[in-house]
Amino acid sequence: MKRTLQFIASAIALIGIADAMYLTIAHYTATEVPCALTGAGCEMVLTSSYAQIFGLPLGVYGAVSYFAAFALAILAAYGNQTAWKLFGVLATVMAGFSAYLIFVQAYYIRAFCQYCLLSALTSTTLFVLFLISLAVKPRSETI
Amino acid sequence: MSKPESKKSGASGVPVIIIVLVAIVAIVIALAYWRGTPSGGAGPRPTPTPAASNTPNMSSAPLGATPPNYLGSPNAAVTVEEFADFQCPSCGATHPVMKQIQGIFGSRIKFIFRHFPLPMHDKAYDAAVAAEAAGMQGKFWDMHNLLYTNQQIWSADPNYRQVFKGYAEKIGLNVDKFETDMAGIGAKGRVDADMQRGKALNLTSTPTIFINNKSVAYADMNVPTMQKMIEDALKDTQAGQPQAAQPAAKPSTAANNSNSTASSGNAAPKQ
Numbered sequence: 202m203k204r205t206l207q208f209i210a211s212a213i214a215l216i217g218i219a220d221a222m223y224l225t226i227a228h229y230t231a232t233e234v235p236c237a238l239t240g241a242g243c244e245m246v247l248t249s250s251y252a253q254i255f256g257l258p259l260g261v262y263g264a265v266s267y268f269a270a271f272a273l274a275i276l277a278a279y280g281n282q283t284a285w286k287l288f289g290v291l292a293t294v295m296a297g298f299s300a301y302l303i304f305v306q307a308y309y310i311r312a313f314c315q316y317c318l319l320s321a322l323t324s325t326t327l328f329v330l331f332l333i334s335l336a337v338k339p340r341s342e343t344i
Numbered sequence: 345m346s347k348p349e350s351k352k353s354g355a356s357g358v359p360v361i362i363i364v365l366v367a368i369v370a371i372v373i374a375l376a377y378w379r380g381t382p383s384g385g386a387g388p389r390p391t392p393t394p395a396a397s398n399t400p401n402m403s404s405a406p407l408g409a410t411p412p413n414y415l416g417s418p419n420a421a422v423t424v425e426e427f428a429d430f431q432c433p434s435c436g437a438t439h440p441v442m443k444q445i446q447g448i449f450g451s452r453i454k455f456i457f458r459h460f461p462l463p464m465h466d467k468a469y470d471a472a473v474a475a476e477a478a479g480m481q482g483k484f485w486d487m488h489n490l491l492y493t494n495q496q497i498w499s500a501d502p503n504y505r506q507v508f509k510g511y512a513e514k515i516g517l518n519v520d521k522f523e524t525d526m527a528g529i530g531a532k533g534r535v536d537a538d539m540q541r542g543k544a545l546n547l548t549s550t551p552t553i554f555i556n557n558k559s560v561a562y563a564d565m566n567v568p569t570m571q572k573m574i575e576d577a578l579k580d581t582q583a584g585q586p587q588a589a590q591p592a593a594k595p596s597t598a599a600n601n602s603n604s605t606a607s608s609g610n611a612a613p614k615q
Contacts, residue, residue: 218370226377233464245434248462248549249562256548268370272363279359309563312433 202337207278207285210292210330214271217323221263224316228258236315242306246314251305259302263320266295270327289331296328401545402557408458408541409476409534413484417451421581422574425456427542428551430472430491431465431499434562435551439492444567449574457488459538460550467504469535474508476531477522478515486515556581 224247227234236243246252252259270291277285299321306313426442428435446455459475461468471491478487490511491498498507512522525531542552553560555570556577564570 215366218366222370222374226374230377233466242433244432245437248432248434248464251562253548264370268367271366272359275359275362281359310434311437 203334204278206330206334206337207274210288210327211271211274211278213323213326213330214267214274217267217320217327218264218271220316220319220323221260221267223260225258225260225264228260234316242312243314243316245312246306246310246317249310251302251310266291267323270295274327285331285334288327289335292324292327292331295324299324402554405544406537406540409537412456412458412538413475413479413488414454414456415446415485416449416454418454420452420454422449422453422556422577423456423554424453424574425458425554425557426551427458427460427538427545427547427553429459429461429465429468430475430488431468431495432462432550433495434549436492436495438551438553438565439489441565441567441570445570445574448567448571452578453574458542459535460542460547460552461535461539462550465499467499470505470526471498471508472535472538473526473531474511474522476534477525478512478517479534480525480531481517481521483515483517487511490515 224234226232228247234243234247247258254262270288273284273288273291277288302317303321306317424442424445426438428438442455446453459472461472475484475487475491478484494507494511498504501507508526509519509523512519545552549562551562551565553565553570555573558577560570560573564573
């Protein structure tokens with residue numbers, strides 16, 4: 202059961218990598234991202250001053266983080282318990298940062314970007330999967 | 345503890361192989377997409393500007409279009425300088441805020457608009473040139489207003505040049521001259537000059553606003569906060585030395601500004 206969760210987490214992290222890579226590539230190739238779900242929100246969010254930290258777009262940090270989450274989840278699925286603990290720490294930080302970014306979009310930029318919302322969803326899912334894995338641990342031992 | 349370890353040692357190579365494979369696939373996709381994107385070209389092209397030192401040296405940067413497009417008083421103690429892109433939604437959202445600010449402060453400030461069309465906006469540069477071409481007939485701010493209030497319309501229209509022509513007619517321009525000016529180097533040169541100033545200031549996003557050379561955070565680009573900031577700046581200049589706010593715009597040259605029909609004393613642009 203726990204191993205299944207870890208494989209699911211690695212698959213979710215792959216979605217996160219794709220999302221973050223897309224935004225990073227769009228940034229560096231100066232491509233306008235289609236924003237069907239949230240109107241003009243993507244532009245407003247992605248060109249805002251919040252979209253970069255130390256001169257790098259947030260997508261870069263996202264891609265690196267999701268890749269790390271993916272690697273840790275895979276290592277955990279193949280038995281590395283320390284990797285799963287590290288995954289838990291990383292997923293918590295990522296979910297927390299995503300919550301902050303949603304706050305920024307809602308209160309400062311007053312616009313939403315669907316790709317950022319997807320990233321928030323994936324990072325929250327990673328966090329929830331980790332929490333579930335903590336809960337299922339004793340049950341799996343009794344079976 | 346021993347159980348997972350035995351499992352790990354049994355299959356230790358597998359996760360590493362998977363991770364390396366995913367990394368390779370990600371890099372290959374990134375490179376392929378990078379090279380394949382028509383607007384991407386061969387190398388990295390950061391959207392707004394290359395990064396990022398946020399300590400602009402306003403006085404050593406190129407002056408930008410001279411004289412600049414400005415509203416308010418050329419001699420005002422406080423200069424508000426906005427770098428914006430006509431196609432950027434955030435700039436469109438900030439436009440009514442800046443109009444209100446001009447309405448509040450009138451000739452107590454000098455509001456300068458600078459062009460900083462982003463490469464990701466395919467029509468933004470032409471829109472800036474259209475505003476400058478209108479400026480050559482003394483209607484910069486009328487075109488500026490039309491471009492922002494109708495941003496979503498022309499941004500989505502492949503025949504946007506025709507739309508600009510329609511705006512030129514609407515504000516009473518000589519349309520033939522407008523089209524000639526749009527094609528000429530005069531209007532483009534002014535846009536390019538503003539962009540050079542923006543690049544030298546390491547702008548990372550639009551809109552970017554400076555109040556007496558101090559940049560304003562996007563979160564603060566609302567009427568109450570900016571009103572407070574400008575009031576503070578006015579107090580500072582009254583209390584201390586009257587600071588020459590903006591080296592680009594000497595009053596004497598600004599007074600000759602062919603684009604500044606609304607310049608002296610006209611606080612708010614006409615809609």
